[in-house]
Amino acid sequence: MEAGPGAPVEGVPGLDRLPAGPTLLVGRRAELAALRAAAARPAEGRSPVLVLAGRPGSGRTTLAARFAVTVAADYPDGVLFARLSAPDGGRVPPARTARRLLEQLGADGAGVPLPGAVEDGRDEPACVALREALAGRKVLLVLDDVRDAGQVWPLLADEPGCLVLATTAGPLTGIEDIDPVILGGLDRQASGELLGDLVGGTRISCDPVGGADLAEACASRPAALRLMAGWLRSNPKLAVTDAARELARAVREADGKPDGKAAGPGTGTGTGTAAGAAAGPGTGPGTEQVAGQAPGKGPVAGGKEAPAKEAPAEDAPTEGKAGRRPADGARAGRGRRPAAKAGKQTADGGGKPVAAADAPVAGTPTVGTPAAGPKAGPPTDPTAWVKPGPGPAEPVPVPDNDPLIGAFTLLYGTLPPAQARLLRALTLAPAQTADLRTASALVGCPAPEAATMLAALAERELLGEEAPAADGTLRYRVPGRLYPRLVRLREHEDRPAEIELARARLLERLVRLTEAARALLDPAGGAGPDPLPGPLRLRSADQARQWLLGERDVLLGAVADAIGQGDLDGSAGRLVTALLRSLPLTGAAAPADLYQLHELVLTVAERHGKPRRAAAALLNLGDLQAAAGSWEQAGGHYRAALEHARSADDEPLCARALEGAAGCHRALGDAVRAADWYGRALGLRQSMGDQAAEARLLARVAEAHTAQRRFDEAEREYRASLSVLRRLGDERGQQAVGAALAELRERLDAGW
Numbered sequence: 001m002e003a004g005p006g007a008p009v010e011g012v013p014g015l016d017r018l019p020a021g022p023t024l025l026v027g028r029r030a031e032l033a034a035l036r037a038a039a040a041r042p043a044e045g046r047s048p049v050l051v052l053a054g055r056p057g058s059g060r061t062t063l064a065a066r067f068a069v070t071v072a073a074d075y076p077d078g079v080l081f082a083r084l085s086a087p088d089g090g091r092v093p094p095a096r097t098a099r100r101l102l103e104q105l106g107a108d109g110a111g112v113p114l115p116g117a118v119e120d121g122r123d124e125p126a127c128v129a130l131r132e133a134l135a136g137r138k139v140l141l142v143l144d145d146v147r148d149a150g151q152v153w154p155l156l157a158d159e160p161g162c163l164v165l166a167t168t169a170g171p172l173t174g175i176e177d178i179d180p181v182i183l184g185g186l187d188r189q190a191s192g193e194l195l196g197d198l199v200g201g202t203r204i205s206c207d208p209v210g211g212a213d214l215a216e217a218c219a220s221r222p223a224a225l226r227l228m229a230g231w232l233r234s235n236p237k238l239a240v241t242d243a244a245r246e247l248a249r250a251v252r253e254a255d256g257k258p259d260g261k262a263a264g265p266g267t268g269t270g271t272g273t274a275a276g277a278a279a280g281p282g283t284g285p286g287t288e289q290v291a292g293q294a295p296g297k298g299p300v301a302g303g304k305e306a307p308a309k310e311a312p313a314e315d316a317p318t319e320g321k322a323g324r325r326p327a328d329g330a331r332a333g334r335g336r337r338p339a340a341k342a343g344k345q346t347a348d349g350g351g352k353p354v355a356a357a358d359a360p361v362a363g364t365p366t367v368g369t370p371a372a373g374p375k376a377g378p379p380t381d382p383t384a385w386v387k388p389g390p391g392p393a394e395p396v397p398v399p400d401n402d403p404l405i406g407a408f409t410l411l412y413g414t415l416p417p418a419q420a421r422l423l424r425a426l427t428l429a430p431a432q433t434a435d436l437r438t439a440s441a442l443v444g445c446p447a448p449e450a451a452t453m454l455a456a457l458a459e460r461e462l463l464g465e466e467a468p469a470a471d472g473t474l475r476y477r478v479p480g481r482l483y484p485r486l487v488r489l490r491e492h493e494d495r496p497a498e499i500e501l502a503r504a505r506l507l508e509r510l511v512r513l514t515e516a517a518r519a520l521l522d523p524a525g526g527a528g529p530d531p532l533p534g535p536l537r538l539r540s541a542d543q544a545r546q547w548l549l550g551e552r553d554v555l556l557g558a559v560a561d562a563i564g565q566g567d568l569d570g571s572a573g574r575l576v577t578a579l580l581r582s583l584p585l586t587g588a589a590a591p592a593d594l595y596q597l598h599e600l601v602l603t604v605a606e607r608h609g610k611p612r613r614a615a616a617a618l619l620n621l622g623d624l625q626a627a628a629g630s631w632e633q634a635g636g637h638y639r640a641a642l643e644h645a646r647s648a649d650d651e652p653l654c655a656r657a658l659e660g661a662a663g664c665h666r667a668l669g670d671a672v673r674a675a676d677w678y679g680r681a682l683g684l685r686q687s688m689g690d691q692a693a694e695a696r697l698l699a700r701v702a703e704a705h706t707a708q709r710r711f712d713e714a715e716r717e718y719r720a721s722l723s724v725l726r727r728l729g730d731e732r733g734q735q736a737v738g739a740a741l742a743e744l745r746e747r748l749d750a751g752w
Contacts, residue, residue, distance in 0.1 A: 012072040014079035014104060018065040018142065020465040026197075026222075027190030028063050034181050035067050035165070039074070043160035047134070047141075049152065049175060052167045054183030056481035057223025057404045060167040061144050063183065067165065068142050075163065077137040080104045084152075085145045087432045087483035094154040098126035099592050100553075101141065101155070105133050112590045114628050126592075127154040134159050141165070145480065149174030185220025188212060194222065195240075198229035203240055210240030217244045217251075218403045223461070223481060227407035230460035234414040250406035408482055411460060412489075418443075422453050423462060423478075424490040425502050430557030432478035433466060437536050438554075441509035442502045447535040470546030471538075500567065507571035509536075510558055514578035517544035521585040545586045555579060556596060563600050566607065576600055595624050615644035615653045622660050626667075635664035655684040659697065666704065675704035695724040699737050702744075711748055718744065 038050050054060040068079050080101045084092045095116060102112050113125035134157035146152055146168045153175055192211050196204040204211045218224035232243050425442040426434050440450035454476050457463045466475040512529045519528025520541045531537060538544045562572035576597050583589040598620045605614035622637035638660035645653035662677030682697040702717035718741040725733040
């Protein structure tokens with residue numbers, strides 16, 4: 001038995017970003033050895049890619065974190081970590097991942113590219129910037145829960161000194177020269193050690209046969225074993241053999257009731273309707289399936305398969321050769337090719353998978369032969385690394401006869417009502433990540449009570465621990481493997497009004513926290529809201545800054561979720577305003593985040609028919625694009641802002657949009673259009689009596705005339721600008737315009 005991911009290696013930054021994972025890691029020595037051997041192989045051309053594949057609950061994320069700790073010393077420039085899918089099955093675009101990885105590398109806010117027109121592909125600005133930033137560095141990138149190869153290959157740098165480790169539930173067809181390390185179940189000894197450590201006492205050692213039966217019923221998968229250990233701790237009078245029998249019953253009943261209302265076990269614990277709903281059919285979005293195992297096969301443990309209840313899916317991985325599928329009665333480990341062959345991933349001309357491994361037998365880890373980099377030197381064309389592959393993968397369903405679902409069904413039925421309610425409510429949290437601040441808001445309870453319930457759910461293996469917040473506040477996450485079941489439970493047990501109230505409480509809590517952080521960072525900017533209760537309070541400017549930056553993704557996710565649903569625009573709008581006021585005070589506000597916030601403001605403004613607010617949002621978007629040098633995109637925003645401003649009959653906004661569009665034409669070298677747009681803005685400012693803007697625009701028109709070699713017109717406009725500035729008494733402006741006029745005269749004297 002090995003300790004889990006340990007303390008950060010001295011001098012190697014970024015290990016604290018890895019998921020905390022369980023305290024102990026048992027078994028997996030063969031898989032770790034295969035990953036280390038692959039990482040040690042020389043690479044050429046691009047960053048080598050290692051793939052760790054396994055079905056939900058196999059421990060792939062924990063193993064990836066452990067591997068990162070063991071090899072961190074070989075990557076002194078740091079460890080980067082990103083999740084590439086949400087618990088609900090949502091696919092994170094590579095550009096968004098690239099922006100977060102750039103920030104982890106230490107890029108300042110101004111250096112993180114804004115979103116491009118598309119978020120897939122190697123030409124997206126953020127992906128290009130990441131690859132450039134990785135050049136010459138030795139960095140380990142851990143990409144967790146990858147859905148498809150299209151999320152990975154835009155991130156691969158022309159830097160063989162970097163290493164990419166991707167965890168996935170299915171084969172990543174499309175990237176050449178990778179072979180997966182496939183996680184099956186634990187061996188018998190490791191399963192017994194894990195159960196003994198989690199259950200405690202002599203219950204396992206005194207009943208080794210019952211422990212072996214329970215491990216086999218769980219397919220020896222760590223997550224299912226941990227859930228059943230929690231169930232045994234909740235039922236101290238039950239024998240281990242009872243646990244195996246009740247798990248088998250829960251699996252059978254869930255598989256036999258397509259309406260999702262499985263009856264509870266007959267041991268007196270009672271799962272009832274709630275547990276039955278948790279064990280409903282797993283065909284909805286966000287569910288998953290084992291990597292390399294055809295649907296319909298039961299979990300494999302000790303060389304035996306559970307009875308098949310479902311027909312294989314059309315995209316089930318094949319065996320050995322393209323087009324071959326395992327026979328219905330085939331036993332894992334019999335008549336198979338070696339794992340190195342079965343795990344080979346390539347693509348044919350049509351981009352279809354050629355081969356994938358079958359489910360490994362528990363106790364016999366199936367390990368591919370990972371390759372580190374291309375076989376024949378660096379390719380001249382980066383696209384040679386990727387062959388045509390399928391589009392973004394759909395979430396793979398978890399069959400109802402999965403022991404993980406049965407174990408969750410049993411354990412959920414033992415929860416006190418308050419804990420069950422909190423667990424369901426956490427599916428409403430942004431990114432399904434919560435601490436005592438957000439959890440107490442979701443269920444409307446005191447913070448200490450929420451903290452106690454979160455710790456109890458984590459102790460029962462129903463929540464995963466995340467890295468603590470900057471102030472030491474513990475943070476938890478709903479495991480993706482349980483998320484779909486919890487959503488269905490929430491929809492079945494909680495009334496819509498209760499769900500909406502929980503979401504509203506969460507948004508208001510985040511607004512108050514953000515405003516409190518703003519007040520600490522800028523005391524002169526006005527008083528903050530009424531103080532929150534002691535456990536929820538931010539107590540210093542440094543803590544406020546760290547909280548804003550550490551919870552930025554959660555805050556942005558909360559706003560996006562609320563505005564996407566469209567029923568809490570008032571609270572969401574207040575949170576957007578608070579973030580726009582607070583994030584710049586941190587000194588590390590990424591323009592990409594501000595851009596996203598202004599896009600959300602635009603969405604709400606257009607939804608509610610508020611053209612003035614829509615115009616303001618478009619002007620802010622244009623300013624961000626202009627600051628990034630994206631002049632064409634900025635010009636499009638300014639022109640759209642002009643249309644909204646005209647419909648609102650707002651002359652200042654119209655003038656601002658005209659001037660912004662003129663500046664874009666000027667930066668693009670189109671002096672004719674620049675002069676035209678500046679002239680239109682000038683006429684509007686003059687009609688408004690804005691003399692300061694009039695003087696500025698006269699000078700801009702003069703510059704545009706100079707670029708067109710219309711020197712007489714340019715001199716006239718400069719003189720007019722000087723005249724206005726003298727009336728205003730603006731000596732500094734007079735000096736600047738006078739210098740421009742003197743330079744023009746010198747050029748004329750030189751014979752221009």
